[in-house]
Amino acid sequence: MYPKISDVLYISVDSGDEKETGIQYKSRIADIDEDSMLIEVPIQEGSGQLKKLFVGDELSIYFMTEGGVKNYFNSYVTGFKQDVIRMVRIRKPDPDSIGKIQRRSFLRVNGELEVAVKTDKQLRFLARTDDVGGGGISFYCDAEHQVAEGEKVSCWVVVPYKNASLEHVPFDGEIVRIKALENGRKIVMVKFTAIADMERQKLIKYCFERQLDFRR
Template sequence: MYPKINDYLYIQIASSDTEEAEIEYKSRIAETEDQSFLIEIPIQEKGGKLKKLFMGDELSVYFVSEGGIKNYFYTHVIGFKEDVIRMIRINKPAEESIFKVQRRSFLRVNAELELAAKSESGTRFLVRTDDVGGGGTSFLTDNNIKLEVGNKLICWLLIPYRNGSTEHVYFEGEVVRIKPLESGKNLAMLKFASISDGERQKIIRYCFERQFDFRNR
């Protein structure tokens, strides 16, 4: 489904500047066209600063539909329209490229990411993830790393984004399952026991980017 006139869009702008890429702006759809949306000038919710956009700027966008479902898509600036207010014309994505993320259901993607962990006993180890999502992650371990279901871990996950920036995501996890593999390794499945909304959003953004890339191969 597409957003409608007067719906709010929450926007991040692709930038090699990490701080800029993390800022979220809010805008409103003023008009819709066959191939585009016309939106108001985005404003930073914290501080009320307006953001000037330029032709070709790439945007990561979501809007919230009924039931609190977040609908994510990528777009870019294709023009401007001068009316009573200046509006920005952004490309309307293919409807099937819009991803829905429900409140209690998080998108999960296969991903080999670097995960640093520390156990309750103080043992530290570095592993690669097998998949990751907004609710948890799984990773491969050798038998020399002793883990049991119920173990708590303090973790730092290294996340690379499409624009070249990287983030370290901090969370506390709990081992919920350990699955022996034919390769001799173990697959440890971890749920997030404690993670801030901001850190979780970083992971969801990464999952969305990965899913978008898969669909466009």
């Protein structure tokens, strides 16, 4: 069953931060078009605090149907619209992808890709990704590279496909979490703050190809 205008959505944001992922927000569908849904700015349940979203944020969503059944799907933020109130535009899910079982972060897969990183402090280095998704990446970083949570980065990542072609995908991002490893290195988790939809689709295509490989 597909959600309708005025249906309430229950949303979790996959930012790479475990604390953030555990917070649930509510929103309402204001409009639906061919490719997207327009929703009200999500509100945190309990506190009533508005959630500021960014283009590329990955969302795990469910809505209720008759009998209290939860219907899950995944989406991501594609833009915004200012009308009487500010609304968030999210990718419309394929009806076949909506299910009764939660499938979190279906766009994220493990993969070692080359990524060039430039921080807002003009630090530049090459790294290898740990995982890749439609809303962000994480990469391994040597101890000598001083980066911090909240720092802005500009990057491009080399994306290989099964037909042997390569794409260079540029994006701007924000470091949301840094995990220290025992060997002194660290994993840096980045969410996209600016990426062209065409470039995001290149990453999603790579993720789907990887998912097919894993299933085989």
